[in-house]
Amino acid sequence: MTARTLVEKIWDEHVVADLSGGLDLLHVDRHLVHDLSGPPSLGMLAARGLAVRNPELTFAMPDHTVSTAVGRTDADTNAGRLLVPALRERTHAEGIRLFDLDDVEQGIVHVVGPELGLTLPGVTVLCGDSHTCTHGGLGALGWGIGSSDLTHVLATQTIVQRRPKQMRVTCSGSLAAGVEPKDLVLQLIGEHGADGASGFAVEYAGSAIASMPVEGRMTLCNLTMEFGAKIGIVAPDEATFDYVAGRRYAPTGAHWDQALAAWRELSSDEDAAFDREIEIDASAVSPQITWGTSPAHTMALDGKIPDPGQARDPAARLARSKALEYMGLSAGEQLLGLPVQHVFIGSCANSRLSDLQRAAQVVRGRHVAQGVRAWVVPGSQSVRREAEALGLDRIFTAAGFEWREPGCSMCLAVNDEVVPAGERCVSTSNRNFVGRQGPGARTHLCGVATAAAAAIEGRIADPRPLARVA
Amino acid sequence: MERFTSVQGRAIPLPVPDIDTDVITPIKRVMQGGDALTRYAFESLRYTPDGALNPDCPLNQEVYRDAPILLAGANFACGSSRETAVWAVRGLGIRCIIAPSFGDIFFDSCFENGLLPVALPQIELDALADEAAAGEFSVDLERCEVTTPSGRTIAFAVHPLQREALLAGRDSIELTLAREPEISEFQRRDRELRPWVYELAGDT
Numbered sequence: 087m088t089a090r091t092l093v094e095k096i097w098d099e100h101v102v103a104d105l106s107g108g109l110d111l112l113h114v115d116r117h118l119v120h121d122l123s124g125p126p127s128l129g130m131l132a133a134r135g136l137a138v139r140n141p142e143l144t145f146a147m148p149d150h151t152v153s154t155a156v157g158r159t160d161a162d163t164n165a166g167r168l169l170v171p172a173l174r175e176r177t178h179a180e181g182i183r184l185f186d187l188d189d190v191e192q193g194i195v196h197v198v199g200p201e202l203g204l205t206l207p208g209v210t211v212l213c214g215d216s217h218t219c220t221h222g223g224l225g226a227l228g229w230g231i232g233s234s235d236l237t238h239v240l241a242t243q244t245i246v247q248r249r250p251k252q253m254r255v256t257c258s259g260s261l262a263a264g265v266e267p268k269d270l271v272l273q274l275i276g277e278h279g280a281d282g283a284s285g286f287a288v289e290y291a292g293s294a295i296a297s298m299p300v301e302g303r304m305t306l307c308n309l310t311m312e313f314g315a316k317i318g319i320v321a322p323d324e325a326t327f328d329y330v331a332g333r334r335y336a337p338t339g340a341h342w343d344q345a346l347a348a349w350r351e352l353s354s355d356e357d358a359a360f361d362r363e364i365e366i367d368a369s370a371v372s373p374q375i376t377w378g379t380s381p382a383h384t385m386a387l388d389g390k391i392p393d394p395g396q397a398r399d400p401a402a403r404l405a406r407s408k409a410l411e412y413m414g415l416s417a418g419e420q421l422l423g424l425p426v427q428h429v430f431i432g433s434c435a436n437s438r439l440s441d442l443q444r445a446a447q448v449v450r451g452r453h454v455a456q457g458v459r460a461w462v463v464p465g466s467q468s469v470r471r472e473a474e475a476l477g478l479d480r481i482f483t484a485a486g487f488e489w490r491e492p493g494c495s496m497c498l499a500v501n502d503e504v505v506p507a508g509e510r511c512v513s514t515s516n517r518n519f520v521g522r523q524g525p526g527a528r529t530h531l532c533g534v535a536t537a538a539a540a541a542i543e544g545r546i547a548d549p550r551p552l553a554r555v556a
Numbered sequence: 557m558e559r560f561t562s563v564q565g566r567a568i569p570l571p572v573p574d575i576d577t578d579v580i581t582p583i584k585r586v587m588q589g590g591d592a593l594t595r596y597a598f599e600s601l602r603y604t605p606d607g608a609l610n611p612d613c614p615l616n617q618e619v620y621r622d623a624p625i626l627l628a629g630a631n632f633a634c635g636s637s638r639e640t641a642v643w644a645v646r647g648l649g650i651r652c653i654i655a656p657s658f659g660d661i662f663f664d665s666c667f668e669n670g671l672l673p674v675a676l677p678q679i680e681l682d683a684l685a686d687e688a689a690a691g692e693f694s695v696d697l698e699r700c701e702v703t704t705p706s707g708r709t710i711a712f713a714v715h716p717l718q719r720e721a722l723l724a725g726r727d728s729i730e731l732t733l734a735r736e737p738e739i740s741e742f743q744r745r746d747r748e749l750r751p752w753v754y755e756l757a758g759d760t
Contacts (some may be wrong), residue, residue, distance in 0.1 A: 102735070102738055102742040103735055103738050104738055105717055106716070106717065107715055107716055107717065108715070109715060109717055109718075111732060111735065111738075112744065113739075113742055113743070115753050123637070123638075134729070136733075138620075139739075142754075142756070143754070162589065165587050168587075201760070203757075204756075206752070206753070209753060214637060215637055216635065216636050216637040216661055229661075230637040231637060231661060231664075232638070232639035232642070232661055232662070232667065232668070233665075233666065234639060234665055234667035234668030234727060234728075234729075235664065235665065235668070235728075236653070237729060238728055238729050241729055241732075241733065242729070242732045242733065242735075242736075242739060243739065243743075244732055244735075246728045246731075246732065246741055247664075248664075249714065253600035267578040280574050280630075280631055280634060281573075281630055281631035281634065283656050284631060284634075284657045284659075284660065285589060285657070285660065296729050312635075314631060314634065314657075314659075314660075315660070316660045316661060321602055334757065334758045335675075335756045335757055336757065337752035337757065338757050341752040341755065342752070343750055344751070344752065345752040346751075348750065361567075379574075380574050399678075401571045401572060401573050401629055402573050402628075404572070405572055405573050405574065405629075454561075479730070491650075498578075498636075499583060500583045500586075500587060513737055517576075517578070519576045519578040519633065519635060520578070520579055520600045521577065521579070521582050521599070521600060522578050522579060525582070525584065526605065
């Protein structure tokens with residue numbers, strides 16, 4: 087048998103029909119549905135006179151449009167008032183399990199799927215959300231789809247897909263103290279562009295990945311979408327199996343033993359051929375922050391904004407100049423010391439327990455600078471509970487942070503939680519696009535510690551002098 | 557779904573790389589629904605911050621009014637999976653987008669909405685853009701060819717199945733529903749091989 091990559095192995099196992107020419111009909115093992123994209127497609131399905139084919143493999147939760155204020159109801163936001171009741175009604179009619187706003191497991195779909203054991207190594211996970219690549223952190227094959235494909239999955243439990251090209255990113259060495267998986271992936275995107283992996287599925291490998299905790303792998307895979315690839319994945323290993331074991335929907339007993347035996351086979355063959363290989367020395371990665379309006383517009387935290395004239399072509403040079411104009415910045419400027427008005431710690435990129443612990447190390451015993459609105463939005467109720475059991479909420483609130491309820495919040499600002507025009511937000515989310523956090527909002531993406539440091543200092547700052555070993 | 561065989565008309569040059577789907581349909585306009593999607597499509601490019609139409613944006617220029625073809629930059633429609641971006645582009649009257657590369661999710665969604673995405677090398681895009689002001693182009697899906705105002709033809713590739721579906725105006729749900737026996741058979745076999753995928757702990 088010819089050598090295959092990890093992605094090819096999982097792919098092959100899911101082929102329902104070969105549609106020829108590199109197109110396959112694939113089985114969907116897990117379909118996650120949320121309040122923003124779910125209701126319209128559930129409506130389209132009903133309009134075609136169709137039913138959900140496998141409601142028992144479909145799981146829904148509101149996250150995008152809901153308020154994250156303590157004491158919230160779904161009437162609190164304009165979008166939520168419309169979409170959350172629709173999600174409730176349609177999932178009830180179709181027999182889909184809903185983790186509703188008052189459920190003890192509610193949260194961001196890409197945080198909850200893994201923590202409930204819905205996401206497993208080797209399964210296909212689809213969701214009407216581009217950051218479904220996050221689930222690759224557990225060795226699942228996950229990717230995002232639009233409304234039409236979402237309706238297709240609801241109706242058929244399958245998806246028509248082009249076989250992607252195969253890329254491996256080998257991360258040698260290990261991340262230095264105070265450097266996060268977010269920094270690694272931002273640097274990767276900065277070097278190779280926001281379309282660096284367009285058309286590829288990306289497997290992350292190497293010593294820095296082997297030693298990276300599972301939650302960090304999810305952050306890495308999450309940002310793969312911003313690298314241009316729909317799919318990012320890490321081969322499952324003992325750390326993955328430990329993570330999955332005992333979770334609510336994870337296999338047990340004989341099924342666990344059978345699953346584990348299958349999961350141990352999930353890695354790229356030694357002589358598997360990749361269409362492209364990239365190597366990155368993780369030991370040389372430094373904390374990153376974005377200066378522009380694409381995640382590729384990133385730089386070392388202590389560096390200077392690059393001259394747009396260095397971009398690869400005239401169109402990119404113009405785009406970079408426009409980005410600087412939008413951000414109210416100039417080439418050659420330092421970002422260290424730049425005053426900020428908002429800090430957002432949250433989103434499917436960085437809202438898990440280890441992220442909040444990292445932030446708390448910087449925040450403990452300090453206070454948010456005057457004039458800064460600083461939020462911590464845990465990724466799920468489960469994260470929120472665990473953090474509270476560790477006393478992290480008290481560290482944040484004593485410092486002047488708001489400790490909020492789970493949801494997507496200021497990442498995409500569809501829940502009325504926005505950054506006002508012209509104001510600057512340091513954010514642990516994954517997109518700094520024009521208007522992403524609100525019309526005219528200026529977003530700087532970075533890791534958790536850097537965001538926490540910005541809240542304390544009131545300006546962009548290096549977190550390393552502030553961080554303490556827990 | 558509206559079928560696509562060929563289009564003829566002006567091609568709008570918009571050679572900006574990495575235009576994301578938040579730019580094509582800002583979330584605020586997505587939630588407004590109705591004609592806001594189209595009216596505010598590419599809002600930050602088509603409008604000035606004070607809300608006036610930006611005359612420098614090719615999408616606003618009279619010569620390109622109702623043009624059915626868009627000549628876009630690399631990584632066009634990257635970012636969010638929102639299909640509203642496809643609907644907004646269609647709402648502007650565009651039936652074909654030619655770009656060096658596309659956001660992968662957007663690319664797939666085009667075929668479900670009667671919109672043809674064509675990938676051509678950057679150097680070819682630059683040459684097409686040079687002719688944009690000169691007159692009308694045509695894009696023929698039967699022949700898989702773009703013809704420029706000067707009469708030059710450029711071949712493009714599209715997956716045979718996706719081409720067929722666009723030509724016939726069929727979306728993939730129709731095609732897949734016809735394969736229900738294969739899906740059932742797959743699940744029957746797979747359930748034996750991977751029972752843990754189907755028999756979930758948890759609520760049961």
